[in-house]
Amino acid sequence: QKEVEQNSGPLSVPEGAIASLNCTYSDRGSQSFFWYRQYSGKSPELIMFIYSNGDKEDGRFTAQLNKASQYVSLLIRDSQPSDSATYLCASPNQAGTALIFGKGTTLSVSS
Amino acid sequence: DGGITQSPKYLFRKEGQNVTLSCEQNLNHDAMYWYRQDPGQGLRLIYYSQIVNDFQKGDIAEGYSVSREKKESFPLTVTSAQKNPTAFYLCASSETGTMTTGELFFGEGSRLTVL
Numbered sequence: 001q002k003e004v005e006q007n008s009g010p011l012s013v014p015e016g017a018i019a020s021l022n023c024t025y026s027d028r029g030s031q032s033f034f035w036y037r038q039y040s041g042k043s044p045e046l047i048m049f050i051y052s053n054g055d056k057e058d059g060r061f062t063a064q065l066n067k068a069s070q071y072v073s074l075l076i077r078d079s080q081p082s083d084s085a086t087y088l089c090a091s092p093n094q095a096g097t098a099l100i101f102g103k104g105t106t107l108s109v110s111s
Numbered sequence: 112d113g114g115i116t117q118s119p120k121y122l123f124r125k126e127g128q129n130v131t132l133s134c135e136q137n138l139n140h141d142a143m144y145w146y147r148q149d150p151g152q153g154l155r156l157i158y159y160s161q162i163v164n165d166f167q168k169g170d171i172a173e174g175y176s177v178s179r180e181k182k183e184s185f186p187l188t189v190t191s192a193q194k195n196p197t198a199f200y201l202c203a204s205s206e207t208g209t210m211t212t213g214e215l216f217f218g219e220g221s222r223l224t225v226l
Binding site: 006031036049051092093097 | 159214
């Protein structure tokens with residue numbers, strides 16, 4: 001059974017700092033990873049998708065995938081209070097037909 | 112506007128009662144999913160359907176049932192056999208059933224409380 005693990009946090013950073021969120025996975029064959037952001041009481045929304053080894057940047061967000069070490073991370077530069085949310089890491093299941101989610105990491109950005 | 116509509120948003124149920132959560136999408140997506148979320152937990156997969164009249168069990172299907180008679184609709188029934196049904200239920204869809212590069216679009220969720 002594929003598993004995706006995250007530290008539940010909370011992770012607290014001051015406004016303007018870099019927030020680093022990490023996710024490890026059990027299946028060495030996993031190819032793609034998704035980062036979803038979920039505000040309290042709301043549904044998740046996709047913020048990043050990474051497929052290949054290395055970094056992918058989108059505005060203040062950078063996703064990093066290290067297949068050798070089986071971890072994927074999300075960096076948020078210049079963190080804002082509006083970034084305070086739970087960040088969920090996800091990867092396709094064995095059949096590639098659904099997403100398996102980690103438990104999420106709660107980020108708190110203080111002004 | 113295209114999207115996923117879940118209803119009701121809040122639902123209270125007495126123990127021993129079945130309840131059905133509605134999920135409708137007008138995105139013309141092939142695949143639909145039901146996830147359950149408990150406090151401090153991620154999303155756990157209940158059932159999913161990649162095509163009309165076909166669906167598969169997820170990791171926590173016991174005590175739940177679904178149907179997929181129309182492409183746009185994927186209702187979830189929480190039966191009395193579900194021992195701990197109080198949770199936040201999320202319906203999602205994807206354009207195809209292949210998640211290697213696919214994106215899930217979520218509805219706003221239904222919060223079920225058993226009294």
